[in-house]
Amino acid sequence: MAAAGRERIDLPYRLFGRARGVAPGIHRAAGAGLNGAFLRHGSILDTPDARRIDVRASITDPFGGLKVRRFENRARIDVFVVLDLSGSMAFGRGEEEDPIADLCAAIAHAAIRSQDRFGLIAAGPKPRRDIAMRATRRAGLPDEIWRRISQDAGEGAGLAGLLAMLDELPQRRSLVFVVSDFLMPERDLEELLGRLWRQDVAPVIVRSSAVETKLPRFGLVETADLETGRRRLVLMRRSLRAAWLARARERRAALDAVFRRHGRPAFDLVDRFDPDAFVDHLISGGG
Structure with a gap:
């Protein structure tokens, strides 16, 4: 069961370049x-x-x-999570299982163990200052982060609030994990990463394997837009299924190219948080 108080492992993250802190x-x-x-x-x-x-x-x-x-x-450095809380991030999250909360709590735990400070910026179309947190090292932080995030699955469309809150990041270079499904227009993605130009950005792509593994070859499929609530029926057939899967692969390749251009490859958070896979990603140069 994923919950506050769960045993967590240390994460071998590092800052690309030289830190500017004095502590x-x-x-x-x-x-x-x-x-x-x-x-x-x-x-x-x-x-x-x-x-x-x-x-x-x-x-x-x-x-x-x-x-x-x-x-x-x-x-020491500051370690931040910039969390997308738009409606499309609500999938696969519940009261007891929440992979995004698990990830963020693990990063907070690792920051405290490394004597760094951890901060959280969370927003969707509107800023969420009730969830956000200034950089701190206080006791009980990982469990508090888990509770804050797991109690809110996100809603609404767009990232206006998240972009507005990026001004609250420190001027000093920090390690910033950007956690999102990145289902946004390319211009919005470029604006998001451009606003983080002074930071060391480590992207985390949240996605569901159902997009690839649970698509029938033929039959009616009900789709839902988690940001607008709009639903529609689609007659799935072999050619349409192949086209959807091809677009998913093309989107992932395009995201990878953008992230590498901005400094780091992304980590794929698929269905659940796998600490060992995240450690391997960080060791290989992803964070």
Whole structure:
């Protein structure tokens, strides 16, 4: 059962590029510091810290200068989930099973374990400040995130509210997981990613396998638009089924091209949240 309090695993995410934070953490940061791997020796004139003097390197210096050890800087970052709560995101979610809530709670858990801060931006056509959360490290955060998200499946059409709330992201580069089905016009997708240009964006595509596995070869199929509530009957036949599946593959390939152009491949969240698959994706360069 997926619920608050569920055991969660650590996720090996990382920030592409150098962090700009000042608080000590685990992410590679700009400049030299005191808590990372050894980088090189430097002059004590550049780094006036007697605690870092390397006696051996100083003795062997042909110019007789005092040498100090310089280390790689490590810093904390902010990790955000930008969550699409438009109506099309309501499929496959219930009171006890909610793959989106599982995913977001797992990311929050990993952020706290890595000494980072976690924040949430959630909206559809309207901002959802009752669900959103500023970056924090407070106790009980993963369970709170699970409860907030699982209690709201989303409604309405469009992403106007989500785009408006992106201004609340920090100016400093953060790791931002964008969670959506991405069933939007290409111009809206480009606007969404363009507004996140200063962030390190890790997309997560939410989709249902029923689109590919439960389409009959022949018969009446009732379709429903989760954003507008509109329903219609379609006479499914072999040629139409093949065309639908081809469009689904073409859409996924087009999304993949857009995401790679903006820096990272997407993770497919299909039907349920699989922590092991997500870990493999992050290790392979997806986050």
